[in-house]
Amino acid sequence: MLRPPPESGEWVQILEADAGLATAIPESTRDDAAIFALALTRWLEPGEWQPAREAGDGAGHLGMLVLEGFLVRQVHVVDRPPIELLGPGDLLHPWERDHTEPFEAGVRFDVLEPTRLAVLDRRFAAVISRWPDLVAALVARAIARSRSLLLNLAVGQLVGIDIRLLVQLWHIAERWGHPVGDGCLVPVHLTHQLLAGLISAQRPTVTRALAGLSEQGRLTRRADGLIVLHGEPPTEFRHLRSTLP
16 A cells, blocks of 8 residues: 655545545545545634645645635735635645736635645645546536636626625535525625625625525524525526536
């Protein structure tokens, strides 16, 4: 069995830590790759995160896979920074420069809650190269994140803050939520300011929209601050999903 080099941190079997990745590949690949596809994990504490440049400098580094927790990525272009919510299953390469010429751009990551990342470094890439199905499954994660970004952009074009907000919440719930009672739980604490950034709106407008949706019975906020969605996703959500490439 190929052992990883001695480094600090906790090693995990990726196909055990990410059940969705395991189910995306044939059983024969899972059986063969499970004990070899090991990655070093890193915990991030809430607050601003500045990835160490040297961690991603090596050629062949696949990036980082979110195993637990949530963080947001902001790209500062002009005066309206778009925001991307990242959670379990997302693949990111935080050392890459964002090419937004002719504008000046800066990227900022903020960790919303304790978050665990798997470091898919050059060693990991070399090991899994013998299983094309597993490599393809990781590439699919990058494509899925791209599709999610497209839906975020489309949400910003919808008319009406209420529907924008509801569609965005259902989008998050579809990716990471789970049923609770008569609704679907959105498992991440979303401030009014963060929601405003996600749907290209102003915070006071989002506050009013949340109050209105609550009065209509479309959502409730639990004592722990998490949002529960009720009823069915709006037709606009299903339409946007069906039109994505």
